[in-house]
Amino acid sequence: DAGITQSPRHKVTETGTPVTLRCHQTENHRYMYWYRQDPGHGLRLIHYSYGVKDTDKGEVSDGYSVSRSKTEDFLLTLESATSSQTSVYFCAISEAGQPQHFGDGTRLSIL
Amino acid sequence: QKEVEQDPGPLSVPEGAIVSLNCTYSNSAFQYFMWYRQYSRKGPELLMYTYSSGNKEDGRFTAQVDKSSKYISLFIRDSQPSDSATYLCAMSRGGNQGGKLIFGQGTELSVKP
Numbered sequence: 001d002a003g004i005t006q007s008p009r010h011k012v013t014e015t016g017t018p019v020t021l022r023c024h025q026t027e028n029h030r031y032m033y034w035y036r037q038d039p040g041h042g043l044r045l046i047h048y049s050y051g052v053k054d055t056d057k058g059e060v061s062d063g064y065s066v067s068r069s070k071t072e073d074f075l076l077t078l079e080s081a082t083s084s085q086t087s088v089y090f091c092a093i094s095e096a097g098q099p100q101h102f103g104d105g106t107r108l109s110i111l
Numbered sequence: 112q113k114e115v116e117q118d119p120g121p122l123s124v125p126e127g128a129i130v131s132l133n134c135t136y137s138n139s140a141f142q143y144f145m146w147y148r149q150y151s152r153k154g155p156e157l158l159m160y161t162y163s164s165g166n167k168e169d170g171r172f173t174a175q176v177d178k179s180s181k182y183i184s185l186f187i188r189d190s191q192p193s194d195s196a197t198y199l200c201a202m203s204r205g206g207n208q209g210g211k212l213i214f215g216q217g218t219e220l221s222v223k224p
Contacts, residue, residue: 043155044214058211
């Protein structure tokens with residue numbers, strides 16, 4: 001187990017509400033990532049972080065923001081959730097030049 | 112056109128069969144190649160990690176990379192029912208960003224006893 005905890009594991013919410021997902025790691029890895037997984041698309045990168053307070057956009061960043069105030073935590077926020085953001089969200093961690101290891105995901109349903 | 116193409120399957124084989132899973136890609140800048148296994152309602156689990164072209168073997172699993180053809184493969188020998196899962200190929204350019212991964216859409220494999 002890579003020492004990654006995602007919370008909550010499941011969430012149902014309504015369109016227009018703000019949602020925050022948390023990724024917590026115990027490995028002290030520098031890099032952290034947020035992906036979403038949808039049928040027919042595989043996993044797509046939303047945002048990633050290469051250090052505390054250092055973040056950058058991925059392939060599908062519109063509608064999402066992230067924050068990393070300490071090494072172990074990486075937060076993903078949907079400011080105003082839409083039904084198109086219903087998905088399974090995965091957090092991953094890595095060190096430079098090393099492969100990524102994933103958490104077990106958060107299932108998010110937006111009604 | 113997607114950067115990484117993977118046949119979604121589903122693929123069904125009898126126990127003991129040799130399984131071949133494949134991905135093609137279009138970007139010649141990819142240098143790092145990975146295979147992940149994902150069980151239902153779980154996160155992807157790293158199976159194989161290779162750099163550049165060549166073969167890598169780990170137990171019943173062999174990963175092949177052919178950069179000239181932009182083609183990667185994962186072979187599973189003596190497949191077991193416990194190998195039933197979705198297999199995802201992934202690749203990255205590497206470098207200082209820790210390697211932003213581009214995934215194929217996954218192949219669903221079922222190994223029947």
